[in-house]
Amino acid sequence: MPELPEVETVARDLKPRLLGKWVSEVWWSGKKMRLPWETKWGSAIRGYRFVEVSRRAKWLVFTLEKNASKGGLAQLHLVGHLGMTGQLTFQADDYAPNLPQDHVHLVFQLRDQRGAGRAKPENSGAKKIPSLKGVLRYRDIRRFGGFQLVRSGKELESFFREHKVGPEPWDCSPDHWFGALQKTKRFIKAVLLDQTLISGVGNIYADECLHSSGIHPLRRGDSLTRGEAGKLLSQAAAVMRAAIQNRGTTIRNYVGGENLNGENQQYLQVYGRAGEPCFRCGDEILRVVVGGRSSHFCPKCQKGPELNNNGFPGGSN
């Protein structure tokens, strides 16, 4: 579900809540996720402190540190993907994080001093446990997301190499982009969703940036002119930046790190608007399925290949 702007919003929300906090306990539902969690990671991360919260394409990256035995620093990374329905939120007053909640699969207990152990508010025993300062909670209805522990920066790089995460729109050179498009006959909509060529664009923003570029989703990659390719790339960046300003798009399940909905759904031009008039020209927005994903476009603003009655290309371009 979440695309780059949603993941960026989660990271921005979580950063001030997590930096400097220690992980004292980790709870896992035991359910299998797309990225399978391993029990040993829970104990491995205990006693570490959050020192950085960042994002790469649709991936969240948390960096944690702790003092190592010989005076040095030990570092590790927690990498996460929200899949379609993942919700990663800071909960200030979740005092029973180890009790099962609906579709909650991971809970990281946070404290502002080093120290492990479950919250025991009634316990006034000898050993003083730093008070619980909220939890980082992962909820995921469809379990298409998940988290993984990565030991070093080097391992982190190979993780992104393995997953073939391409450059984000603002890091992609127009020449490289145009060159890649010239080499493919795939529909441009499918190319935008391919995270290896350009990363971070998902189904909603692919439709939106095609509309704002005036390009039909069923155009073939190699049919785009250099000018069209450049415009599409710059619009992809612009559409994402605007969506970040609006804290992401909430259609169904998405919430930011503070458990709040986004606002960008109010500004969508085509996504989810099949049958409604185009805000620019008044023509009816159409919906077709491209590569198994629903695609929304304005047939007047987005001139494309000759279409048959089903809305698909009849001949070549």
Place this chain on the structure above:
DNA sequence: ATGCAGTCCTGTAAGC
């Protein structure tokens, strides 16, 4: 190598 369809999972809404 390329591109497409099927698959993972659960919830919701629409249609009969």
Place this chain on the structure above:
DNA sequence: TGCTTACAGGACTGCA
């Protein structure tokens, strides 16, 4: 009301 079907923001696998 209840059952069935289609669809949902993602990404991997396997097949042609």
